[in-house]
Amino acid sequence: MGRSDELRAFEELLDSLAAGRPCHLLVVGDAGIGKTVLLQAAAAAARARGVSVLEVTGVPGERALPGATLWLLASRLEAVGVESEAIEELRAVSARASAGPPLLRALAVAAAMSPVLLVADDVHWWDPLSVAALQFAARRLAVDPVAVLAAGRPQVLEDRGFAAVPRLEVGPVPRDLAGELARSVAPETVESVARGLWSRLGGNTLAVVETAARLTPDEQRGTAPVPEDLPVGPGVVTRWASEVDTLPERSRLALAVLAVVSADETLGAALSAAGVDAEDLLPAEAGGLVRLDALRWQFRHPLVRPAVLAAEPPATVRRAHAAAADALVGLATTPHLVLRRARHRAAAALGPEASLARDLTAEAELLARLGAHGAAADAYDLAAAADPDPASAAERLARAAAHALEDFDDDSAVRLGRAGLAHSPEPRVRGSLLRITGAALGRVQNATEGRHLLTRSLDLLEGPERAEAARDLLFTLDLTTEPEARVRALVDELGPADLLAPVDRLLLAHTVFHVDPGAEARLTLEQALLAVDDDEAVASGRTVETLMNAAFCLGLEVSAPRLRRAVVTLSSSGDPRRRLEGLGIDQMLAFWDGRWRHLLDMVEETRELTEAIGRVDLYSDGLELQVLARRALAAEFAPVLARARTLMSAAGMDYWAAALPGEEAMLALAEGRTERAIELVSSELDHLPAHTSAHAVHADHLVTLTEALADAGRVGDAAEVRERLRLMLGASPSALGEGFLARTAAAVAEDAEVADLLGEAEGFLEVGMHVFELAMTRLRLARWLRRHRRRREAAERLELALAAFEHLECRTWADQCRAELRAVGVDVTRHDRYDTRAQLTAQERRVVDVVGAGATNDEAARQLFLSPRTVEAHLTHVYRKLGVRGRTELARLATAHDGPSSRTLVRNP
The missing domain is CATH 1.10.10.10 (Winged helix-like DNA-binding domain superfamily/Winged helix DNA-binding domain)
Known part of the structure; x- marks a missing residue:
């Protein structure tokens, strides 16, 4: 009624689906405005066209239960004939961030049989894992005949990441339809009363209908005044609650069981455990509170569920939860159902109870053995809430936080860790909580605070856990600013290298190389890198940073084969988080070896994935900046720079943030603003300690500064910068480092030595596979050769440099090569083979x-x-x-x- 625009939008969506153009639509509006009725109409229209319809409604009480809505969706998919393997893969999801791929595959299988319309109601009540999976799958169903029609409340959906989905705003029904709407349930309602209700209730469809139905005949006819206390918003729930009050006691208990049980397959057992059965729902059906649809009991409207729970005394709700838990005895064999049972048991408890805490801990331990770390964290959290002893509750929170950290859920790890610390635990547990919280903060959120907490944890821990704290601290430390004595002390805490896991052994070797970058330390680092096998790479949350640190020190000539194997392993994983780690390594390789177009593609994919799984991407901005600077794309550079500064500052990544002026300098240099480039890199240099690291993150900027100063006639200043670079690269630099040292030596050398030194740099960079730096070296060498009338040799270098700059799309540098080629008598006509x-x-x-x-x-x-x-x-x-x-x-x-x-x-x- 009065919804022709909305129904037309649904018809267009179904037309697109029939034409093989999948599209998605978000129906937004306030509670009671009519979204559910509209979705039911769309579902009926789809079925009439032969479309398979999957209807799933969010449940308020299960928003905190990871995967709850996915479990219901799996049942719907199974009902339309999706193969059991795809269903089991979806049901087996236990980690918070890995539900998208199995849902994508299950929907694709369903779509291969017939077009699919997924009707997702009350998405604002879906659990975060299910929401993320829905968004992940919807974005990737580009041509499969699957349409998603989702509905929810406006602000909540914006907060949950649906801003980019096309929206259909459902507002109040037109005022001139108020009478027809009211008379659909109260035939004697006159127009003036109906319009008065419409105005006082803001045109809310549900409120108008429910209120009109409850007016007395005189009030409907206008012969008696309409009450002042009209149900508005939560008042609608109150009205339903009053209807619940009129039901028999057994019916009310059966309704309460239905309200707490959303899994269809356990409803019968739960009713039986409560001492009632499905027949006890018949009075509620007669009263219009529930309906039996395709052998499934459902509430007539989502707001009936909270009305039922609000109407019942707490004892009845606890009894319903206890029955739901009993129904799962013998069935709770998957992580999802084990956690569901634990939640029901916790909700059924009268309060903290030691025996319940022990039972919930047993559930958590089972989940941990199943490898469901996210679910185990939730179960330990429940056990802590049930524990009357603050000391043992803190220990259970420490376990919860540890499993959340293992699950890469850093936000939950921080929340649980801080909750445990608030219990004033004994020193050992306090140390554990400080370590876990610090490790989570240091990983992606706030490295500065993370380092502080990890340092405090060392004072409280002993044995293996103290070694873990030292390892986590080394992982988050900015080694460039730490006193050498402290770094060596932390290395000693790790214990013998041969007893460490491969990734931790690599971390140790990198740290030792940083402290004393000699030939022996370099050999140890090479061996440690080779020892990190693929399984370890996939399993560790520290893989990307640890492998990249080793690669910075050793150079591509040594590390590239191992890094590429890691990329293949991580990228082929079905877990988006592992895919992200593979993208992180591959982006670095792509920058170094000149696959910049591929790099920018990966940056786009990385941002999409990080948004989908709730992670923070700290590295893509920096790599994108490097490409944009060298391509002299100033307009695109500015917003990425601003975003990178914000992210790195929030995460406490001071060392990496200090490199940002150097990227601005590379942009200025590409634009021909040499003095500005000198100014920017000089400011970067002022914030670097005398001995930084073997990392190349600042090294290329110091090369730029040395050459710019020398070209400006400031050879003495250039020599000082070159000495800083030599200290940075240490006694055993990579091929890239050797090339940089030779190139900067050429900048400050006597004229007769320049060609030999640049030729030496060329050889090192060619081995090191650094395409841009090699091209820059050849351009400088060619200029020297041209000035000394060695035109043929200059032309050879310029042709190679031009090919590289064209491939990298560095137009300003390519133009300089062409100008130099013309100066030696060569004209260049460019034909890109792969412009298509x-x-x-x-x-x-x-x-x-x-x-x-x-x-x-x-x-x-x-x-x-x-x-x-x-x-x-x-x-x-x-x-x-x-x-x-x-x-x-x-x-x-x-x-x-x-x-x-x-x-x-x-x-x-």
Whole structure:
């Protein structure tokens, strides 16, 4: 009634679905405005078209239960014939961040049988894991015939990450329909009374209908005044609660059981455990509170559920929870059901009780053995709440926080750790809580506070846990600013290297190399890097940073093969978090070896994934800045720089934040503003300690400053900067470091030595696979050669540098190469062989890379978190855009696209 625009929007959505153009729609509006009725109408229209409809409604009491809504969705998918393997994979999800891929695959399987409409009602009450999975899957169902029609309250949905989904605002019904609306339930309602109700109730459909139905006949006819206490907002719930009060006692208990049990398969057992049965729901059905739909009992409206729970005394609600827990005895074999039973048992308790705390701890231990760390954290949290002893409650919170940390849920680890600390635990437990909280803060949130808490934990811990605290502290420390004595003391705390896990052994080796970067330490670091096998790489949350630190020290010539194996292992995982770790390593490799277009594609994917799983991306901005600076893209550079500063400051990443002026300097240099570049890098240098690290994050900036100063005639200042660089790189630098040292030596050397030193730098950088720095070295060498009339040699270097700059899309540097080539008698006509690849979208380029490497459509779908149908659609578009006829040609293109562009070189006579 009065919803023609909304119904038209649903018809358009179904038309798109029938045409193979999946689309999603978010129906937003206040409680009681009519969203549920509209969704029911859309579902009926879809069924009439032969569409499979999956209806799932959020439950307020289960918002804190990870995966609760997904469990219901799995039942709906099973009912439409989705294969058991896909259903079991979805039901087996226990980690908070890994539900998206199995839901994506299950929906793709359902869509292969018939078009699917997923009707998701009350999404504001869905648990976060289910919401993240829904968003993850919806974004990747690009061509599969799946449409998502979700509904919820406006502000809540904006807070939960739905801002980008097309919205259909459901407002009040038109005022001129108020009479018709009221008379649908109270036929004697006159127009003036109906319009008065509409005005006083803000046009809320549910409130108007429910209020009109409760007016006396005289009030409906206008012969008696309408009461002042009209139900507005929560008042509607109160009205339903009054209806519950009129039911028989057994019916009220049965309603309470239905209110706390959302899993259809356990409702019958729960009713039986409470001493009632399904027949006791019949009076509630007659009263319009519930309905039996396809053999499933459902509340007539989502607001009836809280009305039932509000109407019943706490004892009845606890009895319903106890029955729900009893119904799961023998069935709680999966992490989801074990945690559900634990929650029901906790809700059934009269208060803190030692025996209940022990039982809930047993549930938590079972979840831990099943590897469901997120669920185990929740169960330990419940056990702590049930524990009357503050000391043992603090210990249970410490276990909860430890499992949350293991689950990569840093926010929960911090929350649980701080809750445990508030219990004033005994020193050992306090030390554990400080360590866990500090490790979580140091990982992605606030490194400064994390380091502070970890330092405090060392004073309270002993034995293996003290070694863990030392390891976590070393992992979060800024080694460039720490006194050497303190770093050595922490290294000693770790114990013998051969007793450490491979990743921790690598951390130790990197730390030792930082303190004393000699040949022996370098060899130890190389051995430690090779010892980190693929399984360890996938299992550790410290993989990316630890491997990258080793790579910075050793250089690509040593670390690249190991890093690329790690990328393959992590990227092929079905877990988006592992995919993120693989992207982190691959982004670094891509910057160094010149795959910048691929790097920017990965930056886009990384941001999408981090948003989907609630992580913080601290590295992509820095890498994107490096590319934008060298390409002289000032307009794009500015917003990324601002975002990077904010993120790094919030996370306490002072060392990395200190490199940002250097990236501004690289932009200024590319734009020809040499004095500004000198000013910026000089300010960066002022904030660096005399001995920093073997990291290359600042080293290229110091090379830039040395050369700029020397070119400006300030050779003495340049020599001082070069000495800082030599101290930074240590006694055993990588090929990149050796190249930088040779290049800066050339900047301050006598003229006769320059060519030999730059040639030496060229050789080192070629081995080190650093495309941009190699091209810059060749450009400087070519300029020297041209000035000394060695034109043929200059032309050879310039041709190589030009090819690299064109490939990297560094137009200003490429233009300088062309100018130099013209000066030595060579004109250049540029022909990019792979410009057609630039027509591809970022997702299409990712598909090209994966399929071109030999993956099947199914393998590519799993690796990229897409459906096979979406991969096939992308390939169809790619073939058309690139003019290739099959996978063989595509594989050749994928292999070749990162090579230099072809050019015609014309010698001037």
